Amino acid sequence: MSVAREASTSASASAFSASQPDAHEQSAVTVVLVEDSVIERRFLRAAITADPGLCVVGEAQTLRDAIALIERLRPSAVVLDLELPGTAAIEIIERIMASVPTPILVCSTEVDAARAAAALAAGAIDVVARPTARDADRASYAEALRRGVRVASRVRVITHPRGRLKTRAQSAAGAADGGARASAEPTVDLVAIGASTGGPQALAHLLGALPADFTPAVVVVQHMADGFIEGLATWLDGLCALPVGVATSGIRLQPRTVTIAPSARNLVVNDHLRVSIEQPPATQFNVPGVDATFESVARTVGPRAIGVLLTGMGRDGAAGLKAMRSAGAITIGQDEESSAVWGMPAAAAACGAVQRQLPLIEIAAALVAILQGQSLGGER
Numbered sequence: 001m002s003v004a005r006e007a008s009t010s011a012s013a014s015a016f017s018a019s020q021p022d023a024h025e026q027s028a029v030t031v032v033l034v035e036d037s038v039i040e041r042r043f044l045r046a047a048i049t050a051d052p053g054l055c056v057v058g059e060a061q062t063l064r065d066a067i068a069l070i071e072r073l074r075p076s077a078v079v080l081d082l083e084l085p086g087t088a089a090i091e092i093i094e095r096i097m098a099s100v101p102t103p104i105l106v107c108s109t110e111v112d113a114a115r116a117a118a119a120l121a122a123g124a125i126d127v128v129a130r131p132t133a134r135d136a137d138r139a140s141y142a143e144a145l146r147r148g149v150r151v152a153s154r155v156r157v158i159t160h161p162r163g164r165l166k167t168r169a170q171s172a173a174g175a176a177d178g179g180a181r182a183s184a185e186p187t188v189d190l191v192a193i194g195a196s197t198g199g200p201q202a203l204a205h206l207l208g209a210l211p212a213d214f215t216p217a218v219v220v221v222q223h224m225a226d227g228f229i230e231g232l233a234t235w236l237d238g239l240c241a242l243p244v245g246v247a248t249s250g251i252r253l254q255p256r257t258v259t260i261a262p263s264a265r266n267l268v269v270n271d272h273l274r275v276s277i278e279q280p281p282a283t284q285f286n287v288p289g290v291d292a293t294f295e296s297v298a299r300t301v302g303p304r305a306i307g308v309l310l311t312g313m314g315r316d317g318a319a320g321l322k323a324m325r326s327a328g329a330i331t332i333g334q335d336e337e338s339s340a341v342w343g344m345p346a347a348a349a350a351c352g353a354v355q356r357q358l359p360l361i362e363i364a365a366a367l368v369a370i371l372q373g374q375s376l377g378g379e380r
Helices: 003-010 023-027 038-049 063-073 088-099 110-122 135-153 164-177 199-208 229-239 290-300 318-326 344-350 360-371
Strands: 016-018 029-034 054-060 077-081 104-108 126-129 190-195 217-222 244-246 258-260 266-269 275-278 305-309 330-334 356-358
Touching: 029 038, 029 063, 029 135, 038 054, 038 077, 038 135, 054 063, 054 135, 063 077, 063 088, 077 088, 077 135, 088 104, 088 110, 104 110, 104 135, 110 126, 110 199, 110 229, 126 135, 190 199, 190 290, 190 318, 199 217, 199 229, 199 360, 217 266, 217 290, 229 244, 229 258, 266 290, 290 305, 290 318, 305 318, 305 344, 305 360, 318 330, 318 344, 330 344, 330 360, 356 360
Parallel strands: 029 054, 029 077, 077 104, 104 126, 190 217, 190 305, 217 258, 244 258, 305 330, 330 356
Antiparallel strands: 016 054, 266 275
């Protein structure tokens, strides 16, 4: 560690601290911490820098100092405490994303799920669940922080003034709803959507653009830390014309309703759109699993389903979307340009699972068009 970095660590009495990058830092993933607790900042620094590829280059306690540091240091990622006093954390996220877009990872407890959803709405990439003080939990938390920073640093972010996503989504809804409606009964019973990194904002775009009379049931699988799905559902419910809730075992997926898979379990769709919530196998990395849901939809709904795979890192959902296409379902993948991370949709495209790649803002209109009997056209 350089002398400057050591000084930065001990400068807890100041409003913020920063260090000049040495040769190692120039090649590492650089991080700015925004946290008002001295003790927690020390923990965050130690946890993150335990990975030699990650480097904390600055620390801030206040909104003004955080913005100044990020503008000056241009870090690879920001780690921010969601429990900053008042609305400071959300305001910091909005200001960063409006002026100097940077991937933001927020830390929060499960009881603050509503604010976590607000942070994602403001432009944060992901949420890491802050545990109790037990040593085992703190060790897992430290590893989750390192993993989250590595993922966030690879995410493409754009200038994101609050409200822009909702406005665009509503415009797409108007365009989709403006066409003539077919008189025939819809041939689609279920739309299954999978998402990961960048997914909450993508879901806000897509679900917010669906009209209130969108007939099929909609089921969503979003990778997210335990305890935060309920907050995501509440936030989306406030944005969407369709009601949004979290699945419980035994319910039946309802028309004109969005149902989100719960944390830590797989959602399986059975006959008559009846849902079971199941323990995932020990070898499954992403929970809830998109593949698990998509494959069950392929088995039980087949050609009366549409599969949509949105932004996300990794391959989850690719095999399931391929199974849906093989069963006769229509399949759509988000395109690279509009994805925060073009991992899951890219894997699906590579294995032949995607019939049509579309920009995020066009997917809702495409779904409405399919219900009106129009073809996707230009299949890939």
